[in-house]
Amino acid sequence: MDIGALIPIFAIVFGNAFAFGVIYFAIVTRNRERMALIEKGATAEEIYQSRKISKYSALKNGLFLIGIAVGLIVAAIVSATTTLNPVAVYFAFILLFGGLGLVIFYLIYIKNERNQPGRDF
Template sequence: MEAVLIPLIVFASIFGVFYIFLSTRNKERMALIEKGADASLFQTKKTHRSNLTLKFGMLAVGIGIGILIASLIETYTVMDEEVAYPSMIFLFGGLFLVANAMIEKKDKIEE
């Protein structure tokens, strides 16, 4: 019974936190609108979301390449699996995030 109860409690807690966050945010926004605040306060920049998807995409590619390189290192060298996989995942994930930062910086300069 405990094996079923623990995941149920974890998912219920996560759902509760998100529900409270969203309902509180909605109440705050409604209160601001009732007081006459402009609704444009709540709009976010669209370029931020495109940069976010680029960042996650580049991170995923970096992690994938890190796993591939770690597999090759483990197979063809004497490096242990416990060292190869985390080091290559963090190395290539970090490299691709740095590359993403440079791309975003270049785009910001062009604007």
């Protein structure tokens, strides 16, 4: 049997084993953390309080993904019209516009948090 034919099999088996191991480790760690909080007398509300989704998480993720999409479009245009290295152009514009989306999110977040009563900024 050719050793080259075994490489995909090993890749699939070890890839799935690695994914299972990471998920198992995350679940076990979360369970240990919760058990420690319960032993200290924490209530269910206190345990799940840190897991609440921020009301701004959808906005952050949306602006980040929009920035990546705009970066891809701009990179395709620049790559087609110039003699620059296409790989470098794609990486640069994806990172630039993804970061720009996060900066825009930060500005929106700060503006909205300043308008909240009881906040000291």
